[in-house]
Amino acid sequence: MLIKKADSVGARIRYWRMRRGGMTQAVLAGLAGVSQSYVSQIESGRKTIDRRSTLVALAVALQVTVADLLGQGTEPGNPARDGAAECVPAIWSALIEIEDGERRPPTRTREQLAADIARCDQLRTACHHPTMARMLPGLLLEAAAVGGVLLAQVAYQASTCLRNLGYRHLALNAARVAVSAAYDVQDPAWIGASRFAYAQSLPIESARLAARAADRSLTELQAHAADVGVRQMLGQLHLSAALTSTVSGRPNDARDHLTEATREATSLGDPLDGAGFNGCGFGPTNVGLWEMTIAAEQGESGRVIELSRKVRPQVLAASIRQQSYWLDLGRALADGGRRDAEALAAFAQAEQAAPVPFVLNPLARDAVVALAQRAKRRAVPDNLRSLAGRMGISLTI
Secondary structure (H helix, E strand, O other), rough: OOOHHHOHHHHHHHHHHHOOOOOHHHHHHHHHOOOHHHHHHHOOOOOOOHHHHHHHHHHHOOOHHHHHHHHOOOOOOOHHHHHHOOOOHHHHHEEEEHOOOOOOOOOOOHHHHHHHHHHHHHHHHHHHHHHHHHHHHHHHHHHHHHHHHHHHHHHHHHHHHHHHOOOOOHHHHHHHHHHHHHOOOOHHHHHHHHHHHHHHOOOOOHHHHHHHHHHHHHHHHHOOOOHHHHHHHHHHHHHHHHHHHHHOOHHHHHHHHHHHHHHHHHHHHOOOOOOOHHHHHOHHHHHHHHHHHHHHOOOOHHHHHHOOOOOOHHOOHHHHHHHHHHHHHHHHHHHHOOHHHHHHHHHHHHHOOHHHHHHHHHHHHHHHHHHHHHHOOOOHHHHHHHHHHOOOOEEEE
């Protein structure tokens, strides 16, 4: 079975290792703090990288970025990414224009603009990021003419869209625009939302910085905690800080943030509409989803599976939340190679929940490649071959 170089994180690790003067697996393992056998299994596709911190360590050892190892936003051949990529230069140009302070005269009424923003938000909820990308250049410029909360909302949408498409550096630019717009009108809930977008857009290598940024925002917004929207964003910031603290090796801080998020979620409950402020969906269900992701980051696959039994992601409106549940569960089930059929079923559910982000998610792709590699001594199941085909993964026996 042959897997294209672009299909595997392990293949990229090997590529960059060879580019570094033929660095041996043993040397890379020593620099990254893992075993040589682990590097071998990753490169061959028999194992996946479950922890963001491991990706960071390998990227540092190879003197590349995590995005280089994940192939984010750089590899052609996927229709969803390629279609959206055509719009990215125009989004970038609009963000530059806004950051430079230029404003064009509006061409839409405020009612028309509000309707278009609502439509874009519906696309965000459904994870139709390529369609969002086509709307965003004009929508950003129109919102900039008005400014304030409307610009903060559209810039937040742009940041989410760009991050999910793999353009994290541009997502960070959009988040900064959102932060500036929210501060211009001193709207605490949107300040919280935009600061959350900023923390989410920082590269994985900057996990410690992201945690500190969340901490600062939490301190600043505490005075406005009487507002329900602000409380929901405080909860989201605690969850973000919990994950980034875990990635940066500060488990005590992570536990404290998770405790605060749980306390806030218990008080608020799940949003009745499944969305809450800005569609963040903060409540006990969302906390459970983040707990699964944090347990995965800690390498606790059994804990992920245990937590999954208590979480009902379908109560939340955003399809990305449901995809997160099934993806984390699938990767946990695939760990060890003894429950691959169950893992494949979970991945199929993740794809059904949010097809575009699932196909574009490099960790999802890597997990499917690992399943295929483990199946190479037997006939690859038709459902696995079909899933790989939809993800653009080439399998040759």
